[in-house]
Amino acid sequence: MGVIFLIRFENVTKIYKGENEVVALKNIDLTINDGEIFGIIGLSGAGKSTLVRCINLLETPDEGRVLVDGVDMMNLTRRELRQHRKSIGMIFQHFNLLSSRTVAENVAFPLELSGVPKRQRIKKVRDLLELVGLSDKARAYPSQLSGGQKQRVGIARALANDQKILLCDEATSALDPQTTMSILELLKKINRERGITVVIITHEMHVIKEICDRVAVIEDGRIIETGIVEDVLLNPTTETARTFLKTVIKSEVPPEVAARLKESNGGELLQVTFLGGSTGEPIINEVVKNFDVVVNILYGNIDQIHDITFGMLVLKLTGPQRKQAKAFLEEKGLKVKVIDDV
Numbered sequence: 001m002g003v004i005f006l007i008r009f010e011n012v013t014k015i016y017k018g019e020n021e022v023v024a025l026k027n028i029d030l031t032i033n034d035g036e037i038f039g040i041i042g043l044s045g046a047g048k049s050t051l052v053r054c055i056n057l058l059e060t061p062d063e064g065r066v067l068v069d070g071v072d073m074m075n076l077t078r079r080e081l082r083q084h085r086k087s088i089g090m091i092f093q094h095f096n097l098l099s100s101r102t103v104a105e106n107v108a109f110p111l112e113l114s115g116v117p118k119r120q121r122i123k124k125v126r127d128l129l130e131l132v133g134l135s136d137k138a139r140a141y142p143s144q145l146s147g148g149q150k151q152r153v154g155i156a157r158a159l160a161n162d163q164k165i166l167l168c169d170e171a172t173s174a175l176d177p178q179t180t181m182s183i184l185e186l187l188k189k190i191n192r193e194r195g196i197t198v199v200i201i202t203h204e205m206h207v208i209k210e211i212c213d214r215v216a217v218i219e220d221g222r223i224i225e226t227g228i229v230e231d232v233l234l235n236p237t238t239e240t241a242r243t244f245l246k247t248v249i250k251s252e253v254p255p256e257v258a259a260r261l262k263e264s265n266g267g268e269l270l271q272v273t274f275l276g277g278s279t280g281e282p283i284i285n286e287v288v289k290n291f292d293v294v295v296n297i298l299y300g301n302i303d304q305i306h307d308i309t310f311g312m313l314v315l316k317l318t319g320p321q322r323k324q325a326k327a328f329l330e331e332k333g334l335k336v337k338v339i340d341d342v
C-alpha cells in the first residue's frame with residue numbers, strides 16, 4: 001500500500017487576470033498526507049494564500065487538478081462542492097469572528113448553517129469550547145477577548161462540522177510569541193488527538209520548526225523545496241530556504257559577542273557547528289580529558305528540531321595540543337572554523 005494522501009495538487013497553475021496578469025501559482029505538484037501537519041512557507045506575495053484557497057476551491061485553478069480525499073474538486077457540482085467544503089475548516093490572521101455574536105454563538109454559526117438541531121448544537125459548542133480551553137468565555141463577545149482567545153474561537157468554529165482538514169492562513173501572525181506558542185500547541189493537540197490534518201501557511205520559520213512534520217517552501221508561485229522539516233531546515237538547498245533558516249538557527253556570532261571575542265587574549269578561537277547526533281557538551285568533555293588543552297566556551301546556541309539537536313559554540317582553546325583537539329572535533333563530525341588567531 002502506498003502513502004495515503006489527503007490533498008494532492010497536480011500541475012496546478014493559477015493566474016489572476018486583469019490589467020496586470022499575475023501568475024500566482026505555477027505548475028504546483030504537492031501531496032499532503034492524512035494526519036500530518038504540513039507547513040507552507042514563503043515571503044509575502046509568494047502565492048501561499050492562493051495555494052490554500054485552491055484546496056477548498058475558494059480560488060479555481062486555471063490548470064491542473066486538486067484532489068481532496070480522493071475527490072477531484074473541480075469535477076463537483078456546486079452542491080457537491082458545498083458539501084465537500086464542509087470537511088475543510090479554515091482560520092485566518094484576523095480571526096474573522098462575528099462581532100455581534102457571543103463566543104458560543106460564533107461557534108454555533110456553522111452548525112446552524114448545516115441545520116444541526118438546537119439541542120445537539122448546544123452540546124457540540126460546549127465540547128468545542130472545552131477543546132480550545134474557552135468554556136468560561138461562552139457568553140463573552142469577541143471585543144472582550146484577547147487575540148489568542150479570538151483565534152481559539154476561530155479554531156472551534158472551524159472544526160464545528162467535524163472537519164478532517166484545518167487550513168491556517170497566517171493564523172498566528174497577529175499574535176505575540178507566547179500566545180503564538182499556545183495556539184501552536186492547541187493545533188498540535190487537535191492534530192494528535194483528533195487526527196485532523198493541519199495545513200499551516202506562514203512566513204515565520206519558527207512556526208514550521210515548532211509543529212510541522214513536513215514543509216514546502218514557495219517562491220514566486222513555485223514550490224522550490226519540500227521535505228520533512230528537519231531535512232529542509234538543516235540541509236536547505238535554495239537561498240530562500242537558507243534565509244528562512246537563519247531566523248531559527250543562529251549560526252552567526254552576534255556583533256556584540258564578536259567584539260568581546262576580539263578582546264580575549266591568547267589561544268585560538270573556534271566556531272564549532274554541530275548537527276544531529278551528538279550535542280556539543282559531552283564532546284568537549286572528551287576533548288578536555290584526552291588532550292592537553294583548556295577549553296573555554298565563550299558563546300553558545302543549541303536548539304532542537306524534533307529529535308535532532310543542532311547548534312553552534314564558540315570555543316577558546318589554549319594549550320599545546322590544540323591541533324589534535326581540533327582534529328578530534330572534526331573527526332566527531334563537527335564543523336570547525338578558526339575564527340581568529342589572537
Ligand SMILES: Nc1ncnc2c1ncn2[C@@H]1O[C@H](COP(=O)(O)OP(=O)(O)OP(=O)(O)O)[C@@H](O)[C@H]1O
Binds near residue numbers: 017050203
Ligand atoms: N484576487 C487577486 N487578484 C489579483 N491578484 C491577486 C489576487 N490575490 C492575490 N493576487 C496576487 O497573487 C500573488 C500571490 O498572492 P498571495 O495572496 O497568494 O500571496 P501570499 O504568499 O499569501 O502573500 P502574503 O504573505 O502577503 O499573504 C501576489 O502577487 C498577489 O498580488
Ligand SMILES: [Mg+2]
Binds near residue numbers: 048049050169
Ligand atoms: Mg497570504
